[in-house]
Amino acid sequence: MATRLQFAHEMEELSKEVEEMGELARLAIEKAVKLIVTGDYYLKDEVRKLDKELYRNELMIERHCTDIIALYTPVASDLRRVSVSWKIIEDLSRIGRYAWDIAEIAEVFDGQKFKKLVSLPQMASQVVGMVPDSVDYYTTGNAVEARKLFDRDDEIDELYDTIFREMLTYMFEDPKKITIGIHYILIARYLERVADHACNIGERVVYMATGDRWDPADRKRKIPASKNGVEEYQREVAKSRKEPTRPTDVGDYHQHELAEK
Amino acid sequence: MVIPIPKIEVQDLNVYFEKNHALKNVDINIEEKEITAIIGPSGCGKSTFIRCVNRMNDLVLGCTVKGSVTVDGKDIYGKGVDAVEVRKRIGMVFQRPNPFPKSIFENIAYAPRLHGFVDEEGKHHSYNKQQLKEVVEWSLKRAALWEEVSDRLDKSAYNLSGGQQQRLCIARALAIKPEIILFDEPCSALDPIATAKIEDLLIDLKKDYTVLIVTHNMQQAARVADRTAYFYLGELIEFGETKQIFERPEKDLTEQYITGRMG
Numbered sequence: 235m236a237t238r239l240q241f242a243h244e245m246e247e248l249s250k251e252v253e254e255m256g257e258l259a260r261l262a263i264e265k266a267v268k269l270i271v272t273g274d275y276y277l278k279d280e281v282r283k284l285d286k287e288l289y290r291n292e293l294m295i296e297r298h299c300t301d302i303i304a305l306y307t308p309v310a311s312d313l314r315r316v317s318v319s320w321k322i323i324e325d326l327s328r329i330g331r332y333a334w335d336i337a338e339i340a341e342v343f344d345g346q347k348f349k350k351l352v353s354l355p356q357m358a359s360q361v362v363g364m365v366p367d368s369v370d371y372y373t374t375g376n377a378v379e380a381r382k383l384f385d386r387d388d389e390i391d392e393l394y395d396t397i398f399r400e401m402l403t404y405m406f407e408d409p410k411k412i413t414i415g416i417h418y419i420l421i422a423r424y425l426e427r428v429a430d431h432a433c434n435i436g437e438r439v440v441y442m443a444t445g446d447r448w449d450p451a452d453r454k455r456k457i458p459a460s461k462n463g464v465e466e467y468q469r470e471v472a473k474s475r476k477e478p479t480r481p482t483d484v485g486d487y488h489q490h491e492l493a494e495k
Numbered sequence: 496m497v498i499p500i501p502k503i504e505v506q507d508l509n510v511y512f513e514k515n516h517a518l519k520n521v522d523i524n525i526e527e528k529e530i531t532a533i534i535g536p537s538g539c540g541k542s543t544f545i546r547c548v549n550r551m552n553d554l555v556l557g558c559t560v561k562g563s564v565t566v567d568g569k570d571i572y573g574k575g576v577d578a579v580e581v582r583k584r585i586g587m588v589f590q591r592p593n594p595f596p597k598s599i600f601e602n603i604a605y606a607p608r609l610h611g612f613v614d615e616e617g618k619h620h621s622y623n624k625q626q627l628k629e630v631v632e633w634s635l636k637r638a639a640l641w642e643e644v645s646d647r648l649d650k651s652a653y654n655l656s657g658g659q660q661q662r663l664c665i666a667r668a669l670a671i672k673p674e675i676i677l678f679d680e681p682c683s684a685l686d687p688i689a690t691a692k693i694e695d696l697l698i699d700l701k702k703d704y705t706v707l708i709v710t711h712n713m714q715q716a717a718r719v720a721d722r723t724a725y726f727y728l729g730e731l732i733e734f735g736e737t738k739q740i741f742e743r744p745e746k747d748l749t750e751q752y753i754t755g756r757m758g
Contacts (some may be wrong), residue, residue, distance in 0.1 A: 238755040307714060309741045309753050445743025 241306045245315065248298055249373060252319050252326075255291040256369025258284055259326040262333035263365055263428055267358040269340045270421060281337040288330030292323045311442075318442040322372060325431040329365060332424040332431075339417045353400055354422060357393040360386065361425045361432075368435035377443035383436035384450050390429040397422040500568065502527035502675065502705045503548060508562035510543055510552065517543045519729045521562070530697060530706040532720030532737065534713055536752065539726040541709045545677050548707065549585035550578040566675070583610060586668030590680040592660030594652035594667075599644050602652045602663055603631040606671045630670055638666035639696050658689025665696065676700065678708040682715060694719050713753055717741050725749045 262284035269277040299320040302308060308316050364386055371380040398419060405415040433450070440448045501524035510518040518540045525531050533541045543552065550571060552558045564571050571581045594602050607630050611621045622630065631648070635641040640662040644655070652663055661681060668676055678697070682690040697719050700706055710716050716723050717737060724734040725748070733740065733749045744750045751757040 241755065309713070309717070310744050310750050312754050313742065 259329040260366045262330045266333040266336040278337045285330040285334040292327040295323045314442045318438040322435045325434045353397045364432035368432040371439045375443040377440045380436035380439035387433045394426045504565045511559045513557040521731045529721040532716035532723045533709045535726035540729040585675040586673035587677040600648040634666040634670040638662045675705045
């Protein structure tokens with residue numbers, strides 16, 4: 235028979251609260267994107283409400299986590315779930331804030347838009363999908379899928395670069411469109427940040443489910459399976475740490491970045 | 496790299512109380528000058544295990560111990576090994592404070608007076624009065640009790656509070672200069688403040704002694720122990736660094752126990 239019924243109940247409640255907050259974050263970002271696409275300004279108020287609601291939820295869940303730690307002293311997987319909940323509500327709250335940032339930009343557009351936009355809607359729909367997925371993985375403790383969020387984030391980063399180039403082209407063609415172009419870039423930037431926060435959640439879920447502090451950077455390094463390969467891998471890591479940092483001359487840096495785009 | 500030799504090495508330890516198989520194939524290495532906590536539900540063999548380390552189970556009728564327990568490489572169950580000599584090197588403190596019905600001074604001085612001491616050349620001596628006083632003072636100081644009792648050493652030990660009595664028992668164990676101290680739930684009869692004092696003392700003792708502690712209070716294990724061993728139904732289920740055990744136990748059984756899902 236399971237014991238500590240009250241504690242089990244509190245843990246269930248905590249998971250539910252985070253799940254509900256995840257739903258609010260999904261709605262916020264979804265509505266912000268819809269606002270950009272349709273220009274229905276009544277959505278702006280909704281996004282604002284959701285953002286505030288998310289912030290309120292963050293405070294409430296934070297208090298709940300403190301209470302659980304103070305009263306029940308959770309350990310092992312319970313402790314990991316509480317600490318991860320505490321961390322990811324911050325990400326969800328930030329997602330709400332980015333939704334609000336996007337909604338604010340929508341007003342600036344005031345009817346002017348670029349006609350052919352391919353990448354931005356695609357990016358938006360992918361990002362909007364990542365948020366509820368990350369929360370689902372939290373609820374189910376699915377570390378395998380949580381890791382895959384980072385692959386999805388790579389696609390988002392590529393789309394961001396594409397949008398950046400796309401906008402530059404438009405702006406070169408018609409300097410009057412520079413303001414709107416920059417706003418589009420900002421939207422893409424905010425969406426890209428939302429995806430990053432979904433990844434943060436994923437990273438925490440991996441820790442929650444496995445107990446391992448997984449470094450997402452490891453995913454890009456080749457880890458040889460053979461025993462001898464371990465040294466090779468360690469050398470590679472050591473080498474990557476020793477690599478000289480990029481020159482920090484700000485002016486040159488930006489020129490370089492722009493040329494690259 | 497120098498591989499440290501474990502202070503206590505237990506191999507394939509099996510203990511039977513008549514037909515009851517109380518400990519099953521326990522293998523464990525206890526490192527020197529560390530605190531090792533033993534946790535597990537009631538009847539899992541924690542106390543039986545700790546009592547094997549200083550041959551206290553020899554005193555139990557119908558108890559059979561198989562396997563080997565070596566301290567500094569010497570088998571304490573070997574032929575010709577005197578159990579009393581083993582217990583001189585391995586002190587023990589029990590669940591309930593059990594001072595002798597004597598004065599505080601006599602409680603500490605009893606064992607040193609009985610056993611005497613061995614000097615650097617290996618010669619056996621008896622303590623003289625002055626030396627005994629020194630040993631009593633040293634032991635009480637080491638057990639963080641000196642300041643509280645130095646003015647009433649001739650009073651009965653029974654006048655002390657529970658927490659003080661327990662520290663007196665620790666001082667008594669220290670008086671014969673053991674290398675290892677075993678604690679069998681030393682705080683279960685104490686209030687939180689007395690418990691905190693004992694815990695501080697345990698951490699301090701770690702500098703000079705190897706400490707093994709059986710505890711029902713998991714948070715206590717988490718607070719004081721360097722390593723934690725989890726026993727269940729006579730088997731050693733998991734043994735590892737305390738942080739690892741309480742943050743990410745490898746075995747499901749450990750997880751179930753420490754999170755309170757087993758009951």
